[in-house]
Amino acid sequence: MNRHRRGxxxxxxxxxxxxxxxxxxAAAPLVAAASDLRFALDxxxxxxxxxxxxxxxxxxxxxxxxxxxxxxxxxxxxFLSADEALVLALAKExxxxxxxxxxxxxxxxxxxxxxxxxxxxxxxxxxxxxxxDGRVRxxxxxxxxxxPYGRAAQEALTATGAWDAIRPRLVFGENVAQAAQxxxxxxxxxGIVALSLALAPGVLGTARHAVIPxxxxxxxxxxxxLTKRAGATARAFYAYLQQPAxxxxxxxxxxxxxxx
Amino acid sequence: MDGAALLLSLQLAxxxxxxxxxxxxxxxxxxxxxxxxxxxxxxxxxALPLVLPPTVLGYYLLVAMGAxxxxxxWYEAATGHPLVFTFDGLLLASVIFNLPFAIQPLQRAFxxxxxxxxxxxxxxxxxxxQSLWRIELPLAWTGLLSAAVxxxxxxxxEFGVVLMVGGSIPGETKTVAIAIYDRVQGFDxxxxxxxxxxxxxxxxxxxxxxxxxxxxxxxxxxxxx
Numbered sequence: 001m002n003r004h005r006r007g008x009x010x011x012x013x014x015x016x017x018x019x020x021x022x023x024x025x026a027a028a029p030l031v032a033a034a035s036d037l038r039f040a041l042d043x044x045x046x047x048x049x050x051x052x053x054x055x056x057x058x059x060x061x062x063x064x065x066x067x068x069x070x071x072x073x074x075x076x077x078x079f080l081s082a083d084e085a086l087v088l089a090l091a092k093e094x095x096x097x098x099x100x101x102x103x104x105x106x107x108x109x110x111x112x113x114x115x116x117x118x119x120x121x122x123x124x125x126x127x128x129x130x131x132x133d134g135r136v137r138x139x140x141x142x143x144x145x146x147x148p149y150g151r152a153a154q155e156a157l158t159a160t161g162a163w164d165a166i167r168p169r170l171v172f173g174e175n176v177a178q179a180a181q182x183x184x185x186x187x188x189x190x191g192i193v194a195l196s197l198a199l200a201p202g203v204l205g206t207a208r209h210a211v212i213p214x215x216x217x218x219x220x221x222x223x224x225x226l227t228k229r230a231g232a233t234a235r236a237f238y239a240y241l242q243q244p245a246x247x248x249x250x251x252x253x254x255x256x257x258x259x260x
Numbered sequence: 261m262d263g264a265a266l267l268l269s270l271q272l273a274x275x276x277x278x279x280x281x282x283x284x285x286x287x288x289x290x291x292x293x294x295x296x297x298x299x300x301x302x303x304x305x306x307a308l309p310l311v312l313p314p315t316v317l318g319y320y321l322l323v324a325m326g327a328x329x330x331x332x333x334w335y336e337a338a339t340g341h342p343l344v345f346t347f348d349g350l351l352l353a354s355v356i357f358n359l360p361f362a363i364q365p366l367q368r369a370f371x372x373x374x375x376x377x378x379x380x381x382x383x384x385x386x387x388x389x390q391s392l393w394r395i396e397l398p399l400a401w402t403g404l405l406s407a408a409v410x411x412x413x414x415x416x417x418e419f420g421v422v423l424m425v426g427g428s429i430p431g432e433t434k435t436v437a438i439a440i441y442d443r444v445q446g447f448d449x450x451x452x453x454x455x456x457x458x459x460x461x462x463x464x465x466x467x468x469x470x471x472x473x474x475x476x477x478x479x480x481x482x483x484x485x
Contacts, residue, residue, distance in 0.1 A: 030429055038446060057430045060445070069427050073327035073342035177445040184447075203447055 028055045029234040030075055032066040034082035034222065035142075035177035036106055036149055036194035039201070040253035041080070044246045045237075052240070054233045062175035064146025070095055070227060077227055077234035080241075082106060082176075082194075083148035084223035091225065100225025103241055104255035107195040108152050108217065109209040111180065116189045120210040128162040130189070131169060139166055140182035140191030142173045148220055149176035153192035155217035183207075195254035211254075222255075261454050264431050265439035272347070272435060273415035276354045277408050280362035283355075284407045288366030289392065293378070307364070309357045314420025321353050321425050345427040350435075353425045354415050361410040365470070369403020370396065372477065402473035413466035416459060 033041050038060050049055050059076070067086040070076055071093060081087045084102065091099045110127070112120045117135040119126040130136040141157075142150030150172070157163040173179030176194050183191025184207050198209040226238055240246055247257050291303060309317060325343045326332050335343040343349040373396055381391040397404070419437045426433030428442065436455055443452035 035445070059428055059430065059434075060442070061428065069345060071327075072322075072344055073332070073336070074345040074427055075341065075429070075432075175445070181445055181447060200447075 028057045029077040029231055029237070031056045031058045031078045031080065031234070031237065032070065032074070032076040033058050033060050033080040034063045034066075034148070035060045035175035036082055036196045036222075037080060038177050038197065040196050040250055040255070043249050044241065047245055047249065048237055048240050051245070052236060054236060056233065056237050060175070060177060062142065062147040064148070065175075075229060077230040078224065078238055079227060080222065080224040081148075082220055082222050083151075084221040086148075087223040087225045090227075094228075096225040096227050097230060098225070100223050101242065102221060102258040103224045104222045104250050104257060106149070106152075106220035106222055107214070107254055107256070108149060108156060108192050108212050108220070109195045109198045110190060110212060111183050111193055111198050111207045111209045112190045113184045113186060113188075113207050115186075118190045120208040122210040122212055123216075124156065124160040124162060124212065127157075127190075128160060128165060131162065131165045136166070136169055136189045138171050138182075138188035139169050140171045140173060140179045140188045140193075142176040142179040142193070144172075147173070147175050147179075149192075149194050150179070152217040152220055153179075156192060156212050159216045199252070199254050261451060262434075262436070262439040262443070265434050265436050266455070266458075268347075268431065268434065269416050269436040272350060272354055273412045275351055276358055276415045277362075277411050279351075279355050280358055280411050281404065281408055283359075284362030284366040284411075285392075285397070285404070287363045288368075288403070288407075289370045289396070291363070291367045292370035292373075307360045310360045314357070314418070315424060317357055318353075318421040318424030321356065321421065325349055325352065325425065344425055345429060345433060347432050350422060350426045350433050353421050354418065357418060357421050358411045358414055361414050362407045365403045365406035365410065366400065367403075369400035369406075369477070372403075373399050402477045405473050406470045409466045409469045413463055416462060 041058060045056055045058060056078075063081040063083050063086050066074075066076070066079055066081070067090060070079060070090055079087065079090070079096075080103065087096070087100050090096050110120055110122065110124060112118045118130050121127070127136065141153035144150040144154040154163065157166060171182050171188060173182050177197060179191055180193040180197045180203070182188055183193060184203065192212070195209075195211055197203060198207065224238065224241065226234060230238075251257060287306065291299065322344060323329060324331055327336065327342050327344070332343050343352070377395060378391060381395050382388075386394065416435075417437055419441070422433065422435055422438055423441075426435070426438065428434045428438050434442070436459060440452045440455045440459075443449075443455070
């Protein structure tokens with residue numbers, strides 16, 4: 001009985017120690033980033049860590065969700081949106097230090113996974129035909145309600161006149177990275193996603209893509225802003241993102257850069 | 261494999277168990293021993309998280325704990341940081357959505373204790389508190405173990421509520437279940453697969469333990485009858 005009891009005490013002690021241990025080492029600043037940046041920004045953050053010794057914690061998601069989370073008091077210090085309207089709305093509500101800066105202009109692509117009967121045609125002409133003749137059963141885009149890349153996809157599909165026909169076939173990702181994952185999962189015949197994701201390592205190898213002409217959707221003006229919570233590291237990362245080293249990475253992922 | 265997310269999940273699960281087991285003992289014993297008109301309603305309210313879609317629960321928690329709510333404002337004034345999108349908020353949510361997992365096994369265990377035994381204890385001069393510690397809890401330990409294990413396992417697995425009130429913040433609210441979702445979106449199927457296998461194994465262990473304890477309890481009753 002006594003030995004039994006000692007065992008219990010030891011277990012309880014171990015549990016208390018585990019529960020009390022800090023979950024995160026130091027509080028590296030939190031960055032909310034649009035999902036189209038998933039691979040590009042990881043690279044920039046790694047470069048930033050090498051150059052300065054400071055780290056940031058990046059959360060990827062849909063810009064529309066982040067806009068609401070920041071308004072609700074989420075502890076993000078920097079917000080990289082895929083749609084500048086969301087940043088400007090937060091600035092108007094007094095949640096940010098200023099109106100931020102434009103850091104990139106995004107492009108959308110039609111992605112076609114290996115073995116799909118769909119042609120990677122930039123003007124989406126084949127897509128409308130493919131819906132009609134049954135070659136496309138499922139097609140992935142991000143949710144246009146709150147994901148800027150989803151809205152751009154909807155605009156492009158509307159511009160080609162394919163929107164009404166394709167609507168029953170659409171699967172919606174919560175953000176553009178999930179849409180890309182759906183599009184390339186093999187269960188869909190294609191999707192419209194960010195060029196930056198189609199250029200990511202690993203993904204490019206299996207899928208063909210065609211860049212959709214700029215005129216087919218409103219430009220994806222991507223603006224970033226420091227929130228009222230921003231500390232020194234977040235400010236340094238914000239400045240770093242506007243330096244040539246970071247810009248070169250963004251350019252490699254297919255973003256057009258402001259001032260070029 | 262996301263070690264930070266795993267550690268966070270374990271901490272969340274452990275703290276939830278530590279908070280909920282005493283709650284489960286008090287509420288379970290109360291429901292097992294008292295008969296009153298509103299009891300079905302009280303039981304239904306405690307059982308709600310079992311049937312309510314996690315997003316519905318998440319929505320109400322978000323509204324109740326958000327920066328604009330009285331609770332959220334009070335908390336921010338007291339601590340300087342908001343309740344939603346923090347570990348504290350996640351813990352509060354976790355305690356609420358695990359209520360039935362802690363209360364129900366304990367209620368069943370207390371119900372299984374013959375009423376005569378409790379009467380005998382009080383006749384011998386034991387207070388209700390002494391009776392709980394010396395007579396009832398030693399008899400209800402299988403229920404206690406089930407409650408702890410189920411609460412622990414369910415916390416590790418909860419997704420919808422955590423996503424809505426937590427916001428997937430590394431080291432703060434990004435649990436293993438959320439990390440799996442995130443890895444899939446990052447095209448890291450190997451990482452997602454490893455974490456999924458780990459949760460699968462943990463769940464199998466947890467469920468086995470609860471079936472083992474309930475079988476033991478049944479056998480004990482069969483021999484007692």
